[in-house]
Amino acid sequence: MSGRVGDLSLKQGDALAQFRVRIQDILPDLPAEHDHYLLRWLRARSFNVAKAEAMIRKHIDFRRKMKVDTIISDWTPPKVIQKYVSGGMCGYDKEGSPIWYDVIGPLDPKGLLMSASKQDFMRTKIRNIEILQRECRRQSSKLNKNVESITMVYDCEGLGLKHMWKPAIETYGEILTMFEENYPEGLKKVFLIKAPILFPMAYNLIKHFLCEETRRKLAVLGGNWQEVLRKHVDAEQLPVAYGGTRTDPDGDPRCRTMINYGGTVPRSYYVRDSIQVRYDASVTISRGAVLQLDYDVGAPCSLLRWQFSSDGADIGFGVYKRTAEGGEQKMAAMLEVVPCERYNAHLVPEDNAVTCPEPGVYVLCFDNSYSIIQSKTVSYTVEVLPPAGEVLMLPDRAVGRIPV
Template identity: 45%
Template sequence: MSGHVGNLSPKQEATLAEFKENVKDITRPHFDDHYFLRWLRARNFDLKKSEVMLRNNMKWREQNKVDTMLEWFEPPEVMLKYYTGGLFGQDKEGALIWIDPNGYIDIKGILMSMRKQEVILSKVYLLEKIYAMFEEKTKEQGRRVDQMVIIFDMEKFGLKHLWKPGVDVFTQIIAVFEDNYPETLKKTFVVNAPKIFPLAYSLLKPFLSEETHRKVTVCGSNYKEVLLQHIDADQLPAHWGGTCTDPDGNPRCPSLIIPGGQVPESYHRQNDLDDVSAFTQVSIGRGSTLKLEYVVDKPRCAIRWQFKTDGFDIGFGVLKKTADGPQKSAEMEEVVATQRVNSHMVPEDGMVQCKEAGTYVVRFDNTYSWARAKKLLYLIEVLQPQTFDLDMPKVDSSSSLASSPGDDVYKSF
């Protein structure tokens, strides 16, 4: 049995009923059997794992205000103009098609022009737009539309795309997708894969579930024939084997599929910290950590951070104390998992909403380095709920720059 509505075994039916009962405290009116089964399939109908996954998702959505994201967030202009990809048509079974000429992305230029957190938020915004489109297509077409086919065109992909901060962003986007939008991917086709592709894929594979990995097909030189087995020609740009072109005859259809290209220097702000007058500068000794405590006096406050290091990376995480007095890191609740970040290449920034009041610990970790101390510049702020609501990232709507294909990709659903 497939695990989809109308194709469940008796055991799967029973598991679905029990799952719905277990999570009824967080169930919302729009949660139907299709919704619940996505989480069950993602964890092979393991009740406990599926429940943990769904509860983590609900917590993530609350912390990041995802449910209202389409109201308060707009992707920065450079994202709309230069981050490759776009929706184009549907496959033979109705799944939406995302085509990404990934080899033409200038990820370094993008990260020099906007903050990493803005890139990730822009991708979450896009996924929320796509989910809204799923609902519209389902109503319009009288069939269930809730999955995507992704075509990655790796033409021009090279070593420059393996720049560490860029890879970090890709892996974080994948993690967000895997953890919070399960069973959205129907199939991925990789075309024009260069010799370096196995190395690139090896960096991403640890972040993919086994089921996602099974959905990836690397096509050979006959990729157009392969794509047409799954997609009708009138649903595919001519460049990838279909019959569609832009009004001017362009076979790549850049009016809907952002073609990428080098980000102009006029967008570059070096993503740097120009004014560091409010920042604190410290040196974290080799094999040492820096723990900074912040008292959050009410729920829904947010902790926001900006920092950079000089020459080398640093570990970063946010913890919550579970008792008064001194506590080891291992005894605290993990709020933001500690990981090494390349803040010497691209300044790091981010924010997390605190669901509960309490004492939170921002931790900079240099314990893995026994040879070097790290010079750190940081600014940590605790934002009150009203400030947090008003301080969500926006873009300047007064910009005089021309519209781009990305405006359609993100807004015209």
């Protein structure tokens, strides 16, 4: 049995009933609670109810932290991403699924990562996925059938060594992992076209981020790729540039109003070149170590702001609140305020803030525990802004490096 609505075995049907009961408390927080949606999580975990429950509860936490429910209306990607990240949605396949085109050749990974943070790229990808998910729901209503996944056309023409730059591969890997963990069964088929001789090397760098089910959905097409695409997409839905008859209203065969073709990022966008920050302190964090910096926040709704950059490589960073007085606490024992992530602060300096809802000791953690070879030098400035707006600079107390 396929594990889809109308094609469930008795065991799969029982698993669905159990799953619905076990997640009753979070159903109102889900973007869709019908059986089609719930079965996606069960199929992703081979109908192991406990594992599917853990996966979907983690997703709810992800939606809250990333403000996914409002990301389309409340957040706009930086201008450099809008202009130079290639790709876009254009048309529907023969079953009504939206088609997304990724155009690799014109992409300038280094220029983009020198001009915007890795976190902005992650948010952009989440926003794009949510737009596609919304489009699937619209198609479901319009066609009166379930449309829950997208078709991708991956145009590999021009793929070269510049696309295999290590920070770019790492960022793309994190995006793939995010997609796998939070949008199960979101892909119907991926068509890779115009793959150059370097493609196997590039694929080997990212394939371990993909689950086996996703790998099975990849189809590397040969010289007859236009013919194959037309078997899955009606000609009027396929741009002329990809073997169909669709054009923009002005006759553009590439449909540039829907598909962005990117390009080389001008150096004027490079953040490190254009922003000079004078930091208050600098510290070297040993390989395999974590540095904790304590800040006393005396008034509720104070703003804790930080700026930092690293030398040579990325650095982990998160914000926590102490739950016990005195002594050291490891990150796992504290209340998470800003999840620890790896920041490409050696490329783009980080500048952000968080509102502290209640007073207490807030801890900025610079995490180098994942590095077994390289120490990192981090330059930083931190300030606490009380609700009244008066700037209060507090000395930090580095409680030390906690070996891992």
